[in-house]
Amino acid sequence: MSTHLLAATDVRIHYHSTGGAYKVVDGVDITVNRNEIFGLAGESGCGKSTLVEGIMRLIRPPGKIVSGHAMFYPQQPPQSMTLHGSNNNGAAGIDLFQVSEPDLRYLRWRYISYVPQGSMNSLNPVMRIGDQMIDVTRQHSELSKREAYERVIDVLRIVGLSERVVRSYPHELSGGMKQRVIIAMAVTLNPQLIVADEPTTALDVNVQRAVLETIAEIKQRTGATIIFVSHDMAVHAELVDRLAIMYAGEVVEVGTVYEIFETPKHPYSQRLIGSIPQLGGQRTRLESITGIAPSPIAWPQGCRFHPRCPHAMDICKQVAPPAFEISPGHRAACHLYSEAQPIQLHEAAAR
Amino acid sequence: MTTTQPLLEVTNLRKVFTGVGGLLSRRDVVAVDDISFALQGDQAKLITIVGESGSGKSTLARCILGLTQPTSGAVRYRGQDIQSMSKAEMHAYRRAVQPVFQDPYSTYNPFYRIDRVLNVLVRKFKLAASPKEAKAQIDEALRVVDLRPHDVLGRYPHQLSGGERQRVMLARIYLMKPRLIIADEPISMIDAALRALFLNILLDFRDQHGISCLFITHNLATAYYLGGEIMVMCRGRAIEHGAMDDVIAQPAHPYTQLLLESVPSQDPRQRWTEKRGANAVEASELRFDANACVFVERCPRVMEICRQQRPAHVPVQDGQTAACFLYSAEVAPVPTS
Amino acid sequence: MRRTLRFFRQNTRFLIGLILFTVICLLALLQPMLVRWQLGEISPMTVGTFPLYVDPNPDNLLGTDRMGRDVLSVLLVGLRYSLAIGLMAGLIATFVGIVVGFIAGFQGGLADSILRTFTDMILVIPTFPILVTLSAYLKGMNVVTMALLLAAFSWPFSARTIRSQVLSLRERGYVDLARVSGMNSLEIIFQEILPNLLPYLGVGLAVSTVGAILAAVGLELIGLGPGNVATLGLMINWAIGWGAMSLGKWHLIAAPAGVLVILFFALNLMNIGLEEAFNPRLKGTTGQ
Numbered sequence: 001m002s003t004h005l006l007a008a009t010d011v012r013i014h015y016h017s018t019g020g021a022y023k024v025v026d027g028v029d030i031t032v033n034r035n036e037i038f039g040l041a042g043e044s045g046c047g048k049s050t051l052v053e054g055i056m057r058l059i060r061p062p063g064k065i066v067s068g069h070a071m072f073y074p075q076q077p078p079q080s081m082t083l084h085g086s087n088n089n090g091a092a093g094i095d096l097f098q099v100s101e102p103d104l105r106y107l108r109w110r111y112i113s114y115v116p117q118g119s120m121n122s123l124n125p126v127m128r129i130g131d132q133m134i135d136v137t138r139q140h141s142e143l144s145k146r147e148a149y150e151r152v153i154d155v156l157r158i159v160g161l162s163e164r165v166v167r168s169y170p171h172e173l174s175g176g177m178k179q180r181v182i183i184a185m186a187v188t189l190n191p192q193l194i195v196a197d198e199p200t201t202a203l204d205v206n207v208q209r210a211v212l213e214t215i216a217e218i219k220q221r222t223g224a225t226i227i228f229v230s231h232d233m234a235v236h237a238e239l240v241d242r243l244a245i246m247y248a249g250e251v252v253e254v255g256t257v258y259e260i261f262e263t264p265k266h267p268y269s270q271r272l273i274g275s276i277p278q279l280g281g282q283r284t285r286l287e288s289i290t291g292i293a294p295s296p297i298a299w300p301q302g303c304r305f306h307p308r309c310p311h312a313m314d315i316c317k318q319v320a321p322p323a324f325e326i327s328p329g330h331r332a333a334c335h336l337y338s339e340a341q342p343i344q345l346h347e348a349a350a351r
Numbered sequence: 352m353t354t355t356q357p358l359l360e361v362t363n364l365r366k367v368f369t370g371v372g373g374l375l376s377r378r379d380v381v382a383v384d385d386i387s388f389a390l391q392g393d394q395a396k397l398i399t400i401v402g403e404s405g406s407g408k409s410t411l412a413r414c415i416l417g418l419t420q421p422t423s424g425a426v427r428y429r430g431q432d433i434q435s436m437s438k439a440e441m442h443a444y445r446r447a448v449q450p451v452f453q454d455p456y457s458t459y460n461p462f463y464r465i466d467r468v469l470n471v472l473v474r475k476f477k478l479a480a481s482p483k484e485a486k487a488q489i490d491e492a493l494r495v496v497d498l499r500p501h502d503v504l505g506r507y508p509h510q511l512s513g514g515e516r517q518r519v520m521l522a523r524i525y526l527m528k529p530r531l532i533i534a535d536e537p538i539s540m541i542d543a544a545l546r547a548l549f550l551n552i553l554l555d556f557r558d559q560h561g562i563s564c565l566f567i568t569h570n571l572a573t574a575y576y577l578g579g580e581i582m583v584m585c586r587g588r589a590i591e592h593g594a595m596d597d598v599i600a601q602p603a604h605p606y607t608q609l610l611l612e613s614v615p616s617q618d619p620r621q622r623w624t625e626k627r628g629a630n631a632v633e634a635s636e637l638r639f640d641a642n643a644c645v646f647v648e649r650c651p652r653v654m655e656i657c658r659q660q661r662p663a664h665v666p667v668q669d670g671q672t673a674a675c676f677l678y679s680a681e682v683a684p685v686p687t688s
Numbered sequence: 689m690r691r692t693l694r695f696f697r698q699n700t701r702f703l704i705g706l707i708l709f710t711v712i713c714l715l716a717l718l719q720p721m722l723v724r725w726q727l728g729e730i731s732p733m734t735v736g737t738f739p740l741y742v743d744p745n746p747d748n749l750l751g752t753d754r755m756g757r758d759v760l761s762v763l764l765v766g767l768r769y770s771l772a773i774g775l776m777a778g779l780i781a782t783f784v785g786i787v788v789g790f791i792a793g794f795q796g797g798l799a800d801s802i803l804r805t806f807t808d809m810i811l812v813i814p815t816f817p818i819l820v821t822l823s824a825y826l827k828g829m830n831v832v833t834m835a836l837l838l839a840a841f842s843w844p845f846s847a848r849t850i851r852s853q854v855l856s857l858r859e860r861g862y863v864d865l866a867r868v869s870g871m872n873s874l875e876i877i878f879q880e881i882l883p884n885l886l887p888y889l890g891v892g893l894a895v896s897t898v899g900a901i902l903a904a905v906g907l908e909l910i911g912l913g914p915g916n917v918a919t920l921g922l923m924i925n926w927a928i929g930w931g932a933m934s935l936g937k938w939h940l941i942a943a944p945a946g947v948l949v950i951l952f953f954a955l956n957l958m959n960i961g962l963e964e965a966f967n968p969r970l971k972g973t974t975g976q
């Protein structure tokens with residue numbers, strides 16, 4: 001049995017325009033373990049939202065998944081589906097980038113759920129919550145109406161909402177409650193992977209706490225794996241088990257949440273963490289990063305962070321650093337660590 | 352003659368939006384309800400107004416800037432009500448009080464190049480004696496915010512990133528060097544690194560140029576970093592006011608306490624241990640009752656009197672006040688078990 | 689210059705419409721010269737210049753009508769006056785619409801309520817029956833009175849559009865910034881809001897002109913247009929009156945109708961093109 005649930009390798013998602021190609025995601029490798037909350041951090045424009053949209057196969061022209069694989073290793077994979085490739089202790093997996101549309105539809109909600117940005121505003125305003133949830137549940141499963149209703153009550157309880165919500169209309173609920181309804185919908189068919197993109201942005205801070213607690217609860221109760229995308233580092237510190245930081249379409253550092261917050265290795269991670277104000281304690285002058293974030297149409301040569309990096313060396317301007325292993329599971333793509341063992345993930349996956 | 356008038360004084364400010372809503376649910380929305388505070392002019396200082404959704408903080412900012420007319424109460428600049436100012440006096444007010452807005456996209460007229468926001472200021476307030484001097488001042492202002500003039504001048508707003516645009520707004524402030532900046536959520540739409548730069552620049556403005564700032568935010572960590580004074584708003588009312596360190600260390604009002612305990616910590620080793628959020632409700636959803644405390648529905652320490660009367664601000668400790676019956680001398684609160 | 693060229697290259701619809709429209713306008717403008725070149729000193733309206741009911745031939749490219757007039761020449765005259773009426777009516781309607789819409793949107797309050805009521809009142813009136821009635825009563829309608837009449841009933845449309853645009857533009861962040869930068873209301877109207885209204889003015893003008901020409905043709909078809917000049921609608925009226933179709937002289941209707949179609953096509957193309965230019969997302973949906 002494999003330890004990973006999802007292994008994405010060399011993912012490249014480009015948007016084509018008359019002016020050139022916007023290489024929004026450009027060579028990303030991430031592996032997500034079972035029953036963990038995996039955080040994807042980074043600022044706007046780094047490609048994290050596009051990456052998960054790609055994994056969900058929601059990229060529309062002019063965007064295109066140019067290369068890469070997203071191997072998904074569910075327990076009890078659907079019989080009808082052909083399994084591609086093999087990695088991961090010999091377990092067979094499904095390449096999400098290769099599956100057909102009908103297969104994808106089968107996987108969605110049952111195996112993988114997606115909570116997109118701002119989804120709390122996409123509830124149907126003229127249907128009661130319960131009806132919407134039952135609808136979605138029955139569309140993607142063989143449950144009867146009675147069974148679907150029971151299940152809906154169950155998941156609402158998991159997210160901390162009372163049965164009353166079933167009879168409510170969306171406008172009768174607060175923003176936080178709507179967000180929890182969306183999360184409940186995502187959990188209804190017990191998917192093994194839930195992808196949530198900025199689920200707590202634009203919520204009041206106390207409601208944010210409720211939603212974060214809900215997500216932690218879901219991980220405990222259902223054993224699901226959650227990919228949590230957010231630009232808010234504090235939220236990652238509070239919730240996730242492992243964390244990947246993206247910059248300019250690439251993953252610059254990945255590791256456990258303790259490794260990232262306590263011993264960040266990549267200069268960007270260090271600056272990013274150092275730029276966030278802390279509540280309480282001594283006030284130290286925040287660090288900022290000089291310069292401006294680059295544009296996907298013209299990523300800098302070599303290491304993409306070198307124009308803004310306080311430790312930039314000559315090699316950084318010419319050679320893009322591979323991911324070096326700082327310690328097992330903790331990797332940073334920075335030439336400062338070139339004595340460490342570079343991981344060539346693309347080759348490892350291909351074997 | 353020394354003046355003891357505060358630089359800016361807000362007295363019992365109230366703003367009601369009438370007739371909001373559709374045909375069937377027309378109601379009045381009290382956006383700002385009896386807000387009072389003063390900012391003295393002797394020393395530059397930072398006051399942070401912290402409020403969640405529906406707290407009225409943006410409406411308050413607009414009233415202070417003269418963009419919205421209050422329903423009652425007054426905003427006074429050096430003792431003079433801004434609603435009754437002459438054109439010349441208003442011009443002087445504008446010279447002294449300038450905003451930074453939240454959205455770096457909509458504050459620029461897409462029809463013009465971004466130079467215009469800077470040139471208009473120079474022209475209107477006669478900031479320079481000659482075009483050459485104006486250019487020198489503009490260049491300097493851009494450098495202060497870490498922008499290179501030739502990267503930015505002559506471009507249209509859509510050609511710059513949100514961060515660059517917000518920095519130009521800050522350059523505009525520097526160009527002007529007002530007495531007071533009204534900053535309404537100026538960093539919520541820009542990147543983390545730029546946020547830090549922005550906050551540091553505001554601190555430098557205070558320390559090196561004597562520019563005060565009224566900083567509006569929903570983020571307590573940002574507020575804490577700025578220090579100074581803090582006023583917490585909820586549903587249009589000020590519910591706590593005091594020195595930042597005091598309020599953060601010992602929050603008096605239950606709402607402030609709720610906010611503080613909901614802020615995620617930066618330290619993965621210090622995560623929340625209990626589940627608190629079950630009954631979390633957005634601040635904008637709290638029902639407004641003119642004759643009760645705004646927090647009655649969610650307060651863990653609510654008492655009978657809280658539902659019957661609106662609490663006035665009472666001192667909690669030196670310099671810190673809270674609008675809460677728990678601290679009123681005449682009401683003996685039920686001791687919490 | 690390069691920006692202009694790039695604009696045209698990226699907005700082909702607008703370009704095609706503009707070219708067509710320019711050609712039509714040129715034809716209308718140069719009409720006297722063209723007619724003189726064709727007919728010499730004889731006025732195109734003179735009866736009996738040519739044999740009656742001649743089919744299109746090298747001498748008379750569009751044949752002749754029942755009165756022995758060269759159809760092509762009459763067509764050019766008709767085009768000139770139809771265009772004049774349409775453009776005049778369109779301009780007046782748009783101008784009045786701007787003024788009313790702007791005041792209503794910017795001022796708000798009482799001025800807005802009054803103007804809006806007035807606008808809605810005119811909108812509610814069934815335009816065509818009123819036009820028919822009024823033009824039947826007004827003896828001696830000429831081009832200008834026709835244009836005024838048409839404009840009187842079409843300005844509410846642009847007024848509404850302008851008003852809603854001004855309402856939304858008024859709330860923009862840059863208007864707030866202008867106010868705190870010491871600009872007064874007049875400066876804000878002309879420097880901040882008006883430039884951003886230009887797309888809507890352009891579209892409004894195109895729509896108004898199309899509407900005006902259509903209404904004019906409708907009136908002329910039943911003989912209620914200006915009686916002293918030839919217009920495209922009037923030509924169709926004559927052709928129907930003479931029973932041209934049953935006589936097989938289809939060119940007498942096809943010529944004016946065809947020109948009208950091309951004119952509408954050009955104006956609408958410009959309209960769509962302008963909309964796409966200012967809202968590039970539309971290009972995808974309309975399949976460019």
